[in-house]
Amino acid sequence: MARRRKQKRSKEQLDGVLVLNKPSGPTSTDCLNDIKHQLKQYKIGHAGTLDPLAQGVLLVLLGQATKLAPYLTSKEKIYTGTFRVGFTTDTYDIQGETTSETPFSGSADDIRREIVAWKELTEQEVPAYSAAKHNGKALYALAREGKETPVKIKAVAISHAEALEVNPPDAEFKVGCSAGTYVRSLVHSLGMRLECGAVLTSLNREASVPFTLDQAYDLNQVLEEPEKLPQRVIPIADALPHWARFTITEELTKLVKNGAWLPVNANPGEVLWGKPGDRAMLLDPEGSVLALVEAKPQGDQLKWSILRGLWQQG
Structure with a gap:
C-alpha cells in the first residue's frame, strides 16, 4: 500500500483555539471548511459539534491544538433554547418532517415541571438523525436511506435545568449538561411525558467549558478580517486554563x-x-x-x- 503523503504546513497555519460563534444554518464542518480554505488553516478540527439548527460556541482547533480535542470535547456544555409542544418530527427538531400532532391540553406549570425534571435523567435515546454510528455507518445516513435505525441509549448528566419563559405552546429553557448530550432528545422526552410531543425550535450554546459566548467571534468576522486571526486565536499554552x-x-x-x-x-x-x-x-x-x-x-x-x-x- 502506498504511504499517505504528509501535507506541508502552510505559512499561515496557526496553533491554538478559536472560539467561534457558529451561526444557525451551516453544519459545523461547513464552518471549518470555510476557515480551512479561505484562511489556509489546513490542519483544523473542533471540540464538540453543533447541529445545523444550533448556534453558539464551537471550539475550532488549529494546528497542534487539534491534539487537545479529547480534553476539551469532554467538558460540560451550557445551552439556552426554545421548543414547541403539540407535535413531533423525525429529527426531534423543527427542521424535520412532522410525524404526529396532538394538541397540548396542559398548563404552563406542567411544562415548567418537566423542564426541571431533566435533572433526574441519567440516560437518553440517541436521535435516529444523528452522527452516532451503527456498524461503522452514521445513523442519519441509515435514516435518509429509509433503513431501520437501532435504538441507542447513552448516559447523560444534567447539572442544571431551568424554565426561562413559558407561553404554551412555546417555552424557553436553560440547561447544563454533560458532553454529547442531545438537547433535542431532552425536548423529545419532555414531549413524550406530556403525551403530546415537543420539538426543539432553536438552540444556542452559551458555553463549552472553559470557554463562553462572550469570547466568541462570528464566522463572518473571522473570514472577512483574516489579518486579525492571529490575535483572536488562544495560544495552546492558555487553551486549558482549568x-x-x-x-x-x-x-x-x-x-x-x-x-x-x-x-x-x-x-x-x-x-x-x-x-x-x-x-x-x-x-x-x-x-x-x-x-x-x-x-x-x-x-x-x-x-x-x-x-x-x-x-x-x-
Whole structure:
C-alpha cells in the first residue's frame, strides 16, 4: 500500500483555539471548511459539534491544538433554547418532517415541571438523525436511506435545568449538561411525558467549558478580517486554563521529549506538585508547550505520565 503523503504546513497555519460563534444554518464542518480554505488553516478540527439548527460556541482547533480535542470535547456544555409542544418530527427538531400532532391540553406549570425534571435523567435515546454510528455507518445516513435505525441509549448528566419563559405552546429553557448530550432528545422526552410531543425550535450554546459566548467571534468576522486571526486565536499554552501549568528546566524538557515520566512533587504550590489523577500542562524554559501529563502511580512512586506530546517536531 502506498504511504499517505504528509501535507506541508502552510505559512499561515496557526496553533491554538478559536472560539467561534457558529451561526444557525451551516453544519459545523461547513464552518471549518470555510476557515480551512479561505484562511489556509489546513490542519483544523473542533471540540464538540453543533447541529445545523444550533448556534453558539464551537471550539475550532488549529494546528497542534487539534491534539487537545479529547480534553476539551469532554467538558460540560451550557445551552439556552426554545421548543414547541403539540407535535413531533423525525429529527426531534423543527427542521424535520412532522410525524404526529396532538394538541397540548396542559398548563404552563406542567411544562415548567418537566423542564426541571431533566435533572433526574441519567440516560437518553440517541436521535435516529444523528452522527452516532451503527456498524461503522452514521445513523442519519441509515435514516435518509429509509433503513431501520437501532435504538441507542447513552448516559447523560444534567447539572442544571431551568424554565426561562413559558407561553404554551412555546417555552424557553436553560440547561447544563454533560458532553454529547442531545438537547433535542431532552425536548423529545419532555414531549413524550406530556403525551403530546415537543420539538426543539432553536438552540444556542452559551458555553463549552472553559470557554463562553462572550469570547466568541462570528464566522463572518473571522473570514472577512483574516489579518486579525492571529490575535483572536488562544495560544495552546492558555487553551486549558482549568489545568495546572508548570515551566520545567531544559534538562527535564529533554527527558520529557524522550518519553520519561517525571516525579510528582509532594510540596503544594511548587513546580510539578500534584496528587493522583491531577492533570497539567508542561512548558519548556521558553514558555512553549511541551506536553499534557497526568499524575499516575508507577511502582511505589507518583509520576507525571505523558498524555500527549505537543512539542514541534524537527
